[in-house]
Amino acid sequence: MGSVRSALKLTGLLLAVASLPVAGIWSAQAQSATSARWRVLVPSTALTGWTKMGGKASYTVENGELVGRSILKTPNSWLVSDAQYGDFILEYEAKTDPRLNSGVMIRGQSRSDYKNGVVFGYQAEIDPSRRGWSGGIYDEQRRQWLYTLGRNKAAHDAFRSGDWNSYRVEAIGNRIRTWVNGVPAADIVDDADARGFIAFQVHAVPDDPAMAGLEARFRNIRIITTNPAAHALPATALPQQDWVSNQLTEAERRAGWKLLWDGKTSAGWRGAKLDRFPTKGWTTTNGLLSVSQSGGAEATFGGDIITTRDYSNFELSVDFRLAPGANSGIKYFVDPNLLKGDGSAIGLEYQLLDDERHPDAKMGRDGNRTLASLYDLIAARNLSDPDASGKRFNPPGEWNRAVLIVRGKHVEHWLNGFKMVEYERGSPAFRALVAQSKYKKWKYFGEWEKGPILLQDHGNKVDFRSIKIREL
The missing domain is CATH 2.60.120.560 (Exo-inulinase; domain 1)
Structure with missing residues (x-):
C-alpha cells in the first residue's frame, strides 16, 4: 500500500x-x-x-x-x-x-x-x-x-x-x-x-x-x-x-493439545506402584490436583502418581504452586517397575523445589537439584537471556509454569517462558553425567523409548493445574 x-x-x-x-x-x-x-x-x-x-x-x-x-x-x-x-x-x-x-x-x-x-x-x-x-x-x-x-x-x-x-x-x-x-x-x-x-x-x-x-x-x-x-x-x-485454568482453547485444540488432567477427577492417572489412584495423599478438588503435606518423606504417604499411558515425543505444560519449603518433581520416561521397594519411581526429573528453603538446593553438584534442573544431572541455568543468570520464579504460594519438550533424544526444560535446561538423551555427555549420579546403577537410565508422566509425592504440599500435553 x-x-x-x-x-x-x-x-x-x-x-x-x-x-x-x-x-x-x-x-x-x-x-x-x-x-x-x-x-x-x-x-x-x-x-x-x-x-x-x-x-x-x-x-x-x-x-x-x-x-x-x-x-x-x-x-x-x-x-x-x-x-x-x-x-x-x-x-x-x-x-x-x-x-x-x-x-x-x-x-x-x-x-x-x-x-x-x-x-x-x-x-x-x-x-x-x-x-x-x-x-x-x-x-x-x-x-x-x-x-x-x-x-x-x-x-x-x-x-x-x-x-x-x-x-x-x-x-x-x-x-x-x-x-x-x-x-x-x-x-x-x-x-x-x-x-x-x-x-x-x-x-x-x-x-x-x-x-x-x-x-x-x-x-x-x-x-x-x-x-x-x-x-x-x-x-x-x-x-x-492459555492462562485460564484447566481448559483448552480452540487454538490449542487445533495445535494438538489435550488435557492430561480433566480438572475434576483422577481419570487417566494411577499410583506409580498401584493399579488404581491412591486413596490418600492426593486430592482433586476446586480445580486443583494436590499432593498433601505428610512430613517431607519421599513417596511414603500417597505415593507418586503416573499417567495410565506412555509418551515418547511430546510437549508438556504444567502449572504448579509450591508451599514454602516444598519439594516435588515432574518425571518423564519413567519405568514404574524398576524400583519395587521404598522411594520414588525411576525416571528423568524436572525438579520442583523451593530453592530458598529446602536443603536439597545445596546438595548434588553445582545446583543440579534446584528448581527446573534435570534432577541430579544438569543444573538449571537461564539460557534465554544473555544478560541474566537468575530464574524468573514466582515465590511459594504463587503459580509457575513448567514446560517440557521432548523431540527424539533432544530435551528442553522451560520455566515461566525461559529455557533452563537443554540436552540430548543418550549422548556421551549425558551418559557421563549419569555415571556420576545416583542413577548410575540403572542401565540405560533416561534412554528408554517411552514412559508415563509422573507427579511426585515428596511429602510436601504442592498444587497442580492446567496439565496439558501434545504429542509431537
Missing part, C-alpha cells in the same frame, strides 16, 4: 500524520481495520485526560509525539489514561533509547488495596536489550512474563533497536495478541482483567548520571473501541499461551 496522509483533529490541534506506517505494515490483511473509524489517542500538550503515576519521569508532547524521559532514583513511571478500556485494537509507533526498557500497559490496574496503589497488569514490552523480547506480554507487578519471545525468533528479529517500531495490540474478550512491525509476537488467553487503562512506561534506570534523560517516544497512537472484533487480523500460526 502507498503512504496514507490524513488530517486528525485533536483538542484543537491539527496533526498532519504522514506516511502512516501501520497501513503499509498490516497490508491487505488489515484493509477493514485501516478503513475503520480510528480515534487518535495522542495526548494533548497539556496531557489532559492523562495522569502521571509511579515514578517521577517527565512526559511531554512535542510535534505530535509523546516523549517520556528517565529520571534517576525513581521507580517505573507511567502516563495513565483517565479513561478505561475493555475491548479494543491499539496501534502506535515507539522509539526508545537502546539503553531504556519501556512498554505500553493495556487494561492496566491500580488499586489502593494492592501493593499500595502500584500500577500493574498486562504490558506490551519494548525491550531493546540483547534478549530482545519486544512485543512479549509481561504482567507488571503480578505474575511476570505471560508470553516471552524465547520461542519466537521472527518477532525477536523484527524489532529495530533505536529506531521507530510499529506495534499493534488486539485486546478482545479474554484474548490479547500483539504484533511488532507486522510480525506476530504474542498470543495469550487470560481472565485476570477485562477492562482497565492504557499507560505509557518510562522504566526505572540505574543511579548513573549517564542514564538520566533517556527517551521513550510514541507517535501515531490510535484506537478502535467500536466493534473491534470486526477489524481483528486473521488467525496466525503463533503458539498460544
